[in-house]
Amino acid sequence: MSEFALEVRSVSKTFGTKPAVKSVSFGARTGEITGFLGPNGAGKTTTLRMALGIIAPDSGSVRLFGAEPTARAFDRVGFLPEERGVYRKMTARQIITLFGRLKGMPARQARTRALELLERFSLGDAADKKIKELSKGMAQKVQILSAIVHQPDFIILDEPFSGLDPVNQGVLEAMIREQADAGATILFSTHVMQHAERLCDRIVLMARGEKVFDGRVEEALAVVPRQVDLGVDPGQELTALLSPFGAVSRAGTDSEGMAIWRVVLNGKSTPQDLLKACVDAGIALSRFEPLRPHLHDAFVQLVSDPADTLAERA
Numbered sequence: 001m002s003e004f005a006l007e008v009r010s011v012s013k014t015f016g017t018k019p020a021v022k023s024v025s026f027g028a029r030t031g032e033i034t035g036f037l038g039p040n041g042a043g044k045t046t047t048l049r050m051a052l053g054i055i056a057p058d059s060g061s062v063r064l065f066g067a068e069p070t071a072r073a074f075d076r077v078g079f080l081p082e083e084r085g086v087y088r089k090m091t092a093r094q095i096i097t098l099f100g101r102l103k104g105m106p107a108r109q110a111r112t113r114a115l116e117l118l119e120r121f122s123l124g125d126a127a128d129k130k131i132k133e134l135s136k137g138m139a140q141k142v143q144i145l146s147a148i149v150h151q152p153d154f155i156i157l158d159e160p161f162s163g164l165d166p167v168n169q170g171v172l173e174a175m176i177r178e179q180a181d182a183g184a185t186i187l188f189s190t191h192v193m194q195h196a197e198r199l200c201d202r203i204v205l206m207a208r209g210e211k212v213f214d215g216r217v218e219e220a221l222a223v224v225p226r227q228v229d230l231g232v233d234p235g236q237e238l239t240a241l242l243s244p245f246g247a248v249s250r251a252g253t254d255s256e257g258m259a260i261w262r263v264v265l266n267g268k269s270t271p272q273d274l275l276k277a278c279v280d281a282g283i284a285l286s287r288f289e290p291l292r293p294h295l296h297d298a299f300v301q302l303v304s305d306p307a308d309t310l311a312e313r314a
């Protein structure tokens with residue numbers, strides 16, 4: 001089995017004079033969940049379309065399951081495109097069955113699996129309803145089920161969470177996990193960092209048409225400066241003591257009336273250094289709380305335009 005379900009090698013695409021994707025390379029490792037992240041217009045959808053052969057790259061190449069993509073290899077892929085919409089006059093079950101048939105499933109098997117999926121994802125009652133009679137979120141779920149009906153080895157979902165309510169976002173997260181546990185490789189794009197943080201083994205981050213990060217979620221989190229909150233008597237002034245460790249600010253007062261100070265640690269200092277300094281100085285701490293970094297902070301840090309940062313500093 002190939003190490004990668006998908007390898008994208010130095011692909012570029014320019015629309016008119018505007019480069020949308022600039023020499024991007026990454027891989028979706030077999031058996032892993034990879035998040036494809038980036039702000040609006042970063043080039044995610046264009047890259048996914050090139051990966052699937054929907055549009056041709058200007059340069060670069062794509063490998064599927066370790067080889068040149070073929071129609072047979074594409075049959076092993078399930079894809080949810082960014083544009084939503086399926087035939088509105090067909091029923092939910094007919095649509096899912098049709099997608100199964102298009103991927104080579106025998107008719108009876110496709111029909112049975114369609115019903116099975118609809119029931120498992122709480123759409124059993126909607127099986128024989130036309131898409132136009134369903135809510136937007138329900139129709140989207142039908143489209144997601146259409147992408148997985150043939151039990152693909154590799155599932156690519158472009159913004160699968162957008163348009164779903166929080167309950168259905170949870171259902172989709174569980175479904176993605178279930179598919180991964182069953183052995184599928186997953187690649188999905190999203191703007192919502194919480195989904196990526198909960199689900200992904202790895203993330204690939206795009207900004208301005210380029211890849212700006214590719215690695216494990218923990219590695220992305222490691223770029224976020226550590227923060228520590230300390231609670232002390234409101235009369236205490238900690239700026240001079242804590243400044244050598246990072247940027248110090250007052251972050252409010254807690255419910256017991258204690259002052260909360262926040263330190264964004266510089267690269268050289270650890271929470272332990274901070275604690276030691278407080279203990280050595282005889283400071284009575286009511287709270288010492290290293291804050292857990294979130295992917296959102298890593299995202300902001302990694303996609304911030306170096307030119308903007310320089311402008312801010314000037």
Ligand SMILES: Nc1ncnc2c1ncn2[C@@H]1O[C@H](COP(=O)(O)OP(=O)(O)OP(=O)(O)O)[C@@H](O)[C@H]1O
Nearest residue numbers: 015019020038039040041042043044045046047082
């Ligand atoms: N068919 C097209 N014709 C012209 N420009 C396009 C086309 N498709 C995409 N672009 C441009 O390419 C850039 C990247 O778009 P793309 O849709 O790949 O970004 P994205 O990261 O998926 O964004 P979003 O998160 O908003 O969907 C954008 O500037 C977009 O306007």
